[in-house]
Amino acid sequence: xxxxxxxxxxxxxxxxxxxxxxxxxxxxxxxxxxxxxxxxxxxxxxxxxxxxxxxxxxxxxxxxxxxxxxxxxxxxxxxxxxxxxxxxxxxxxxxxxxxxxxxxxxxxxxxxxxxxxxxxxxxxxxxxxxxxxxxxxxxxxxxxxxxxxxxxxxxxxxxxxxxxxxxxxxxxxxxxxxxxxxxxxxxxxxxxxxxxxxxxxxxxxxxxxxxxxxxxxxxxxxxxxxxxxxxxxxxxxxxxxxxxxxxxxxxxxxxxxxxxxxxxxxxxxxxxxxxxxxxxxxxxxxxxxxxxxxxxxxxxxxxxxxxxxxxxxxxxxxxxxxxxxxxxxxxxxxxxxxxxxxxxxxxxxxxxxxxxxxxxxxxxxxxxxxxxxxxxxxxxxxxxxxxxxxxxxxxxxxxxxxxxxxxxxxxxxxxxxxxxxxxxxxxxxxxxxxxxxxxxx
Amino acid sequence: xxxxxxxxxxxxxxxxxxxxxxxxxxxxxxxxxxxxxxxxxxxxxxxxxxxxxxxxxxxxxxxxxxxxxxxxxxxxxxxxxxxxxxxxxxxxxxxxxxxxxxxxxxxxxxxxxxxxxxxxxxxxxxxxxxxxxxxxxxxxxxxxxxxxxxxxxxxxxxxxxxxxxxxxxxxxxxxxxxxxxxxxxxxxxxxxxxxxxxxxxxxxxxxxxxxxxxxxxxxxxxxxxxxxxxxxxxxxxxxxxxxxxxxxxxxxxxxxxxxxxxxxxxxxxxxxxxxxxxxxxxxxxxxxxxxxxxxxxxxxxxxxxxxxxxxxxxxxxxxxxxxxxxxxxxxxxxxxxxxxxxxxxxxxxxxxxxxxxxxxxxxxxxxxxxxxxxxxxxxxxxxxxxxxxxxxxxxxxxxxxxxxxxxxxxxxxxxxxxxxxxxxxxxxxxxxxxxxxxxxx
Numbered sequence: 001x002x003x004x005x006x007x008x009x010x011x012x013x014x015x016x017x018x019x020x021x022x023x024x025x026x027x028x029x030x031x032x033x034x035x036x037x038x039x040x041x042x043x044x045x046x047x048x049x050x051x052x053x054x055x056x057x058x059x060x061x062x063x064x065x066x067x068x069x070x071x072x073x074x075x076x077x078x079x080x081x082x083x084x085x086x087x088x089x090x091x092x093x094x095x096x097x098x099x100x101x102x103x104x105x106x107x108x109x110x111x112x113x114x115x116x117x118x119x120x121x122x123x124x125x126x127x128x129x130x131x132x133x134x135x136x137x138x139x140x141x142x143x144x145x146x147x148x149x150x151x152x153x154x155x156x157x158x159x160x161x162x163x164x165x166x167x168x169x170x171x172x173x174x175x176x177x178x179x180x181x182x183x184x185x186x187x188x189x190x191x192x193x194x195x196x197x198x199x200x201x202x203x204x205x206x207x208x209x210x211x212x213x214x215x216x217x218x219x220x221x222x223x224x225x226x227x228x229x230x231x232x233x234x235x236x237x238x239x240x241x242x243x244x245x246x247x248x249x250x251x252x253x254x255x256x257x258x259x260x261x262x263x264x265x266x267x268x269x270x271x272x273x274x275x276x277x278x279x280x281x282x283x284x285x286x287x288x289x290x291x292x293x294x295x296x297x298x299x300x301x302x303x304x305x306x307x308x309x310x311x312x313x314x315x316x317x318x319x320x321x322x323x324x325x326x327x328x329x330x331x332x333x334x335x336x337x338x339x340x341x342x343x344x345x346x347x348x349x350x351x352x353x354x355x356x357x358x359x360x361x362x363x364x365x366x367x368x369x370x371x372x373x374x375x376x377x378x379x380x381x382x383x384x385x386x387x388x389x390x391x392x393x394x395x396x397x398x399x400x401x402x403x404x405x406x407x408x409x410x411x412x413x414x415x416x417x418x419x420x421x422x423x424x425x426x427x428x429x430x431x432x433x434x435x436x437x438x439x440x441x
Numbered sequence: 442x443x444x445x446x447x448x449x450x451x452x453x454x455x456x457x458x459x460x461x462x463x464x465x466x467x468x469x470x471x472x473x474x475x476x477x478x479x480x481x482x483x484x485x486x487x488x489x490x491x492x493x494x495x496x497x498x499x500x501x502x503x504x505x506x507x508x509x510x511x512x513x514x515x516x517x518x519x520x521x522x523x524x525x526x527x528x529x530x531x532x533x534x535x536x537x538x539x540x541x542x543x544x545x546x547x548x549x550x551x552x553x554x555x556x557x558x559x560x561x562x563x564x565x566x567x568x569x570x571x572x573x574x575x576x577x578x579x580x581x582x583x584x585x586x587x588x589x590x591x592x593x594x595x596x597x598x599x600x601x602x603x604x605x606x607x608x609x610x611x612x613x614x615x616x617x618x619x620x621x622x623x624x625x626x627x628x629x630x631x632x633x634x635x636x637x638x639x640x641x642x643x644x645x646x647x648x649x650x651x652x653x654x655x656x657x658x659x660x661x662x663x664x665x666x667x668x669x670x671x672x673x674x675x676x677x678x679x680x681x682x683x684x685x686x687x688x689x690x691x692x693x694x695x696x697x698x699x700x701x702x703x704x705x706x707x708x709x710x711x712x713x714x715x716x717x718x719x720x721x722x723x724x725x726x727x728x729x730x731x732x733x734x735x736x737x738x739x740x741x742x743x744x745x746x747x748x749x750x751x752x753x754x755x756x757x758x759x760x761x762x763x764x765x766x767x768x769x770x771x772x773x774x775x776x777x778x779x780x781x782x783x784x785x786x787x788x789x790x791x792x793x794x795x796x797x798x799x800x801x802x803x804x805x806x807x808x809x810x811x812x813x814x815x816x817x818x819x820x821x822x823x824x825x826x827x828x829x830x831x832x833x834x835x836x837x838x839x840x841x842x843x844x845x846x847x848x849x850x851x852x853x854x855x856x857x858x859x860x861x862x863x864x865x866x867x868x869x870x871x872x873x874x875x876x877x878x879x880x881x882x
Contacts, residue, residue: 021587025587133738135579135585135742135744142764145760146470148469213473299746302744304742304743304745305739305742306739306742311738311740312738316584318586318587318738319583319588330774330775330776330777332774335764336767336771340475
C-alpha cells in the first residue's frame, strides 16, 4: 500500500486532536483512503509548550518550512494571516494538497489561494473554516451546485450564541454572560473577534463566495457585534415572541433598491437579529451552530451540529484529509471553486428587513399618534407597537416615561434611518434605546 | 467552451423537472461547470404521455439505448430494477458518468454498480436516492470520512412522516390519515412501498454502507412498517411525552450481544419508534425528512429539508450533474465508495433498546405486581408504568379491564420477546396491544 506524507502546521486545540486521531486511527484511515497517511512532522512555535494531547516529541519542530517540505498533504491549523498564507502558497506550488481551517485567511486572501490551488491542480479543502464539525462547504459547493441559493442564514459563532442563549435563559447582562462564557472556556480572554462579529463575518465571506459563485471579500461584509445588546433588549424580544441571535446572512437582493426588477446583487451582513421563536434557528442553543439555506429548487435546508471545539473541528479536518488523500490516490486535480457568476456585492442600503425599535418616550396623551405619524410620513409601516409604562419613581428620573417597542414591516435601511432620526428629534422622545433587525418572520 | 452531452432516462415527476432546469438554467450551469451541458435526449416509455412539464418533443424517445449512446453523462430517473440496471452498466462501461436517484436499485445492486464505476474510472453519483434535496450522501461519504460514525437515525420517508404527523396532530386513524395523504398527493394509490417501510429500508441500506464502509445488502435490513400503528398507540405515546416516527436506524453494536467488548457489528433496521418530544427529530413535521448522525468526533449532527417532490429532488440530481460534469472537465476518475471495513451486519437480536409495551389486563388487585415480577424474572427492568382504567361499560366487553403502558429500560430483543410471551400467558393479561421500540431517550 502506498504511503502519503502528511505535514501538520500547528498543534493547538484542533491540531493536537488531528495529530492524535491520525496516529490512533491510522489503520482505519488507511482502509478508507487506499494509502497509509504518515504524519511526518508537526510545526509548532514552542516545542516545549504544554498541549492538550501528548504528541511524539520527535515529530515536533519549530521549522515550518522543513516540516512541509516533501509532504503530499499539508494541514494548516496555525491560524492568522502570516506565515500561514506564505506556507500554504509554498505547499500548493510544491504540488501538495492543502487542508486548512483558517477562516480569517480565506476571508481575506481566499481568491489568491483558490487560484494557486487551481494552477497547481491540487485540492485546497477548508470544511473546518465554517461551522466546525457541520458539513457545509461541500454541501454548498457541490450538492447545491445545480440550484440557485437565494439566502443563507447562519449561526456560525458558538461563543456569541452561548452568550445570547444565556442572556435569554437567565436574564443576565451581556457582561455577566460573557464572564460566565469565559469561565467555562466558551469565550477567550480577549473575546473581541467573537463578540464584535469578526469571526462570523469571515465565515459569511466564505459562505457567500460559495453560495453565489462570486469572489467576495471581507470588505464587502457589514458587521455589527453583540456588545450593545442589553438584558432589556432580550427581555423585550422574548415578550414579543422573538429570540436574539447573531446571524451571518448572505442574501440575493436587487442591486439597486430603486429597481427591484433589475440586476441582482448579494448583500452579506452579520448583526444581532430578532428571530421568531418558532424559526428552526431559534432552537439552536448554547455553543451549537446551524446554517439555514433557502434555495430556488431545494426549498429550505438546515444543517446543525457542534460549531467549535478541538475534537469536533478535527472531525471536519480529517474528512478533508481523507477526501484529499483519496483524490491523490485516484489521480486528477482537486475540485475548484466556481466564481464565474460575478454578482454585485451590495451594502446594507440594498437590504429590506423588518426592524424592532426601542424608544423611551414621555407618557403623555398624543405621543403615540405623533410617533406613528412620523413613521407613516417616511413610508415605514408599523407592524406591532407595545408600550410599557414605568411605575412612578420606579427608576429615578424616569417617572412619567414609557418604553415603546415598535416592530416595522419590511423597509430599506435608509428609510428606517431617516425615520428614526426624525422620531429622535421629537421633544416627547427621550431616547432611542435600540434598533435591531428582524428576520425569518 | 467544451460541450458535454447529457442523456436523461425517465421524465416522470423528477426527470421532467431536471430536464426543464437543464434547459432553463443552461447559461448559469455552464458557468459553474466550465462546459455547456447539452441535453441530447430523454428516454420515456410513451412519447405522448401527459407530463408535469412541457418538454421539447424532439428530445423524447422510447429507445433508451439510442438516447444514452455517446453521452458524457447519463441521468437515470426511470426507477425500478430493470432496465435501469442494465442501462447504467452500459453507460458506465461506455465511459459515461452516471447520476441516479434509484434507491431500490442501489440497495439491491449497489456494490455491483459501484465496482463498475470504479473499473470504468467514472463518477457514479446518487445524492437524490436518500432524503431528496437534503445533502446526505456526500456529507457521510466525504465530510465524515475521517470520523467514526456510531449511529444514524433518519426520517427518510415523507409519506409515512406525513401520516404519523397527521395521526399525532389530529388523532386520526392510520386508514384516515393514509386516505388524506393520498388525496393530497403525499401517498401513492398503492402505498405499500412507503407504509411497509420498504422505501426507508432501501435508503437505510445505502446509508449503512456509506457510514460503516461496508457493503450492506437490503437483506441485512430488518423492516417493519406503520400499518399496525393505532390512534391509541399515538395517543398513549403523546400522553407519555413521545411522538411516533418511522425511523431508519444504522447502529454500531457488539456483534455478539453476549460479548459486549468483542467485535463490532452493525444493525440496520426500520421500524416505528417512540422518540421523546424534545428530540430534534421529533420536530420534523409533515412530509419533511431529516437525518441525525452521531459520530465519535463530530458529536451529533442533523440535516433537515424536503425529502421528496419533483423540484426538490431535482435539486439533488442537478448538484450531482454539475459535480460529475466538473470532474469530467477537470479530468481524473470519480470518487469511489469506501467499503474496506467489513464490519459484520447483525440482526435485531443484537440491538438493545427500550420498549413501550401496551397490555389490556384485568383491573384487579395484584395484577400489576404479578406482571412486574415476570419482567423482573426475565431481567427486563421497567422504567415507567401507566395504568388507565376503563369506566364500566365504556367499551362493550371491556369493563373491568385496564390499559397498561410499560416503558422498559434498555433490553435485548430476545429478552423482551421472552418477557412478553410469559406476560401474555398470564390469565389476567387479556391482550398484548402493542410493542414499540423507544430511541433517543
